[in-house]
Amino acid sequence: MSTYSDAHGAGEHDVGLKLFALFAGVTIPIVMLIGLWLAVSAWNARSDARSAVASVHRLTSGTATGAASSSMPGMAMPAAGASVKGAVATPSFAGIAPENADALAAAHRPYPAALPAAPPGAIARVQLDIGHRVVSIAPGIRYDAWTFGGSVPGPVIHVRQGQRVEVTLRNTSPMPHSIDFHAAQIAPNVAFSDVLPGRSKHFSFVASVPGVFMYHCGTAPAFVHIANGMAGAIIVEPKTMPRADREYVLVSDEWYLNAAGLGRPASLDLVKAEHMTPDWVTWNGYAGQYKTHPLTAEPGQTVRFWVVDAGPSLNTEFHVVGTVLERAWLNADLVDAPQHDIQTAVVAAGGGGVFDVKIDRPGIYPFVSHSFASVQLGEVGLLNVGHVAGTMSH
Numbered sequence: 333m334s335t336y337s338d339a340h341g342a343g344e345h346d347v348g349l350k351l352f353a354l355f356a357g358v359t360i361p362i363v364m365l366i367g368l369w370l371a372v373s374a375w376n377a378r379s380d381a382r383s384a385v386a387s388v389h390r391l392t393s394g395t396a397t398g399a400a401s402s403s404m405p406g407m408a409m410p411a412a413g414a415s416v417k418g419a420v421a422t423p424s425f426a427g428i429a430p431e432n433a434d435a436l437a438a439a440h441r442p443y444p445a446a447l448p449a450a451p452p453g454a455i456a457r458v459q460l461d462i463g464h465r466v467v468s469i470a471p472g473i474r475y476d477a478w479t480f481g482g483s484v485p486g487p488v489i490h491v492r493q494g495q496r497v498e499v500t501l502r503n504t505s506p507m508p509h510s511i512d513f514h515a516a517q518i519a520p521n522v523a524f525s526d527v528l529p530g531r532s533k534h535f536s537f538v539a540s541v542p543g544v545f546m547y548h549c550g551t552a553p554a555f556v557h558i559a560n561g562m563a564g565a566i567i568v569e570p571k572t573m574p575r576a577d578r579e580y581v582l583v584s585d586e587w588y589l590n591a592a593g594l595g596r597p598a599s600l601d602l603v604k605a606e607h608m609t610p611d612w613v614t615w616n617g618y619a620g621q622y623k624t625h626p627l628t629a630e631p632g633q634t635v636r637f638w639v640v641d642a643g644p645s646l647n648t649e650f651h652v653v654g655t656v657l658e659r660a661w662l663n664a665d666l667v668d669a670p671q672h673d674i675q676t677a678v679v680a681a682g683g684g685g686v687f688d689v690k691i692d693r694p695g696i697y698p699f700v701s702h703s704f705a706s707v708q709l710g711e712v713g714l715l716n717v718g719h720v721a722g723t724m725s726h
């Protein structure tokens with residue numbers, strides 16, 4: 333019984349081996365073919381993604397290329413700065429710094445945060461030149477920006493309520509741009525219309541509503557023009573307001589980079605901008621500049637912050653570490669009374685706020701967006717009260 337069983341078992345074993353060989357002979361090539369197909373598909377997907385990114389970068393790196401491509405017969409290219417379906421973002425370049433970052437930060441000339449004087453008289457003349465230029469947005473990080481007055485943010489404009497603001501705009505860049513003043517009540521299709529390369533335009537408005545307002549380029553897509561740096565703050569000082577000893581202007585900007593910006597300047601990564609995943613967030617256009625070069629006050633002084641969030645998309649949650657906002661004119665509403673003793677105040681993207689602090693104790697007081705990802709990405713500065721030594725990080 334056992335022999336038969338063995339013999340029977342050996343016979344079964346031979347048949348099993350033959351069946352297995354047949355099965356393997358058929359399936360192994362199939363499996364290999366499937367594997368090959370998967371590898372080719374993955375490679376194609378990566379190539380598609382890379383070419384999609386490349387086309388986004390071409391589209392956003394200036395209209396010259398975009399306009400030429402879209403005007404070619406038979407080519408259905410999206411307009412410059414338009415979204416491209418399926419495009420993927422570049423990896424994050426957050427926090428990248430060269431070895432000499434500390435020395436570069438120390439040598440950086442900070443954007444002047446002190447509120448400039450408003451002109452006297454009935455008319456405030458504002459001349460703004462538009463130009464494309466490379467700016468530094470963090471130590472060693474360069475960005476190919478579109479600017480008002482050569483800087484990001486554009487120059488701070490300070491006028492008094494009731495003044496007529498006479499604006500002259502000169503476009504020295506190779507593409508159309510414009511300006512949109514949130515402080516103006518004016519037909520935008522006329523005043524905010526495009527200025528062609530090499531041309532100027534002139535218009536005026538009466539600054540009848542007090543506050544701190546954003547101004548920005550409104551040329552389509554405004555999203556791209558703002559993200560490339562074309563924004564700033566205009567302060568319309570009310571006829572009466574509690575006195576402040578120091579006044580500082582802060583503009584929040586997000587930056588979306590298609591490259592690290594070390595050496596060769598970065599430009600806009602439209603996909604990152606649409607996803608609202610910035611590489612850097614800055615006060616007045618340069619990460620951490622008021623950490624290395626703090627704003628100052630004496631103990632007991634009232635310090636006023638005029639804050640604009642230029643976005644293009646994220647809010648700022650304004651907060652001063654170590655104190656409370658004694659007065660907070662939320663939404664920059666300077667017609668109604670301020671709120672008092674606020675810990676954190678929202679400044680909407682495209683909006684403003686005015687905040688007073690009065691700090692009696694000498695020390696180093698960081699001012700941040702308490703949406704803390706923004707701190708991580710560079711939006712932190714220091715108010716040094718009483719010229720004390722040291723620094724403070726968050």
Ligand SMILES: [Cu+2]
Nearest residue numbers: 509549551557
């Ligand atoms: Cu523009």
